[in-house]
Amino acid sequence: MADTGQVYVEDERLDPNSPSDVDALARMHLLADVTHGFANVLRMGAVRRGHAARAALRWRWSATSGSGRRWMASRLALRSPRHIAALRAVVGEVPDTAHGTLRPTPTQAGGTGLIRATDVDFRVCRIDVETLVRLQESAERRGLATRWSSVDALRAQVAGDRVLLQTFQRQRTADGSAVVRCxxxxxxxxxxxxxxxxxxxxxxxxxxxxxxxxxxxxVRSAMVDVFVLATGGIAMMTKQ
Incomplete structure (x- = not known):
């Protein structure tokens, strides 16, 4: 993606029921979710980097959605068969591929989709770290897929009491229970x-x-803009 600027692969087999497969903004949020765990790995020395990268890949593969796994496999398949072999060596069995992409998995019907700024369940909340810890603990108890690996991992990354939370997507767990991805x-x-x-x-x-x-x-529209810019990356710019 960094080479081409594309969030979709031309021959990628997309799932029309998955928001990240039909909406570019949702796909960008998915990519941020999949890749954010690798940022610290890049700062490590060569000896630690390999082990940490494998651990990060293993965790992200287990925690992300079918769309996320499909994107990961499709991108690696574009590089070479060797990259797919390396993925299998780290995460185990990778579902069958066609044109370098995973075949889509049907999503739960009903009660899912992106949350727009005009929806009644859209909200932006300012919370502190202890509240975030309680949400993490609840996610752990329910076995929800998208969370930190542990409370200690959360505390090792999140500083201070300045946490903004925005509702983003309605999801369903395997047993049909509702969950909100934030x-x-x-x-x-x-x-x-x-x-x-x-x-x-x-x-x-x-x-x-x-x-x-x-x-x-x-205010809600402005908050959406803030999160979109933050997800895409913000850098200090020198004025021309």
């Missing part, structure tokens, strides 16, 4: 100015209890 914008531990973006699956009832920071359509 975007998180937070300060990065060990860096006074850097921010991080991640996703977390949250129980809808827990979302309803969070204090809202959005008030009115204009």
């Amino acid at each position: 975007l998180l914008l937070f300060g990065v531990l060990g860096d006074d100015v850097a921010g991080g973006v991640a996703t977390l699956d949250v129980d809808p009832h827990d979302v309803q209890r969070l204090p809202r920071a959005d008030a009115g359509p204009a």
Whole structure:
């Protein structure tokens, strides 16, 4: 994607029932979710990097959705068969591929889809780290896919009490239970100015209890813009 600027592969077999397979913005959020765990790996020395990269890949493969796994496999297949072999060596069995992509898996019908700024369940909340920890613990208890690997892992990344949460996507678990995938914008531990973006699956009832920071359509629209820019990456620019 970095080479071509494309979020979709031309011959990728897309699932029309998956928001990330039909909506470019949803696909960008998916890619941010899949890749954010690798940022720290790139900063490591050569000896630690290989082990850490394999661990990060193994975790992201287990935690991401079918669309995320399909994207990961399709991108690696574009590089070479050797890359797919390396993926199998790390994560185990990779579903059958065609044209270098995984065949789509049907999604749960009903109650899923992107949450728009005009939807009644759209909200932006400002929470502290302890509230985020409670949401993480709830996700662990329910076995939800998109979360940190542990509370310790969360505390090792998230700094301070400046966490913004935005509802992003309605999901269904394997047993049909509703869950809300949320975007998180937070300060990065060990860096006074850097921010991080991640996703977390949250129980809808827990979302309803969070204090809202959005008030009115204009504020909600502005909050969406902030999260879109943060997900795509923000850098200090020299004015020309």
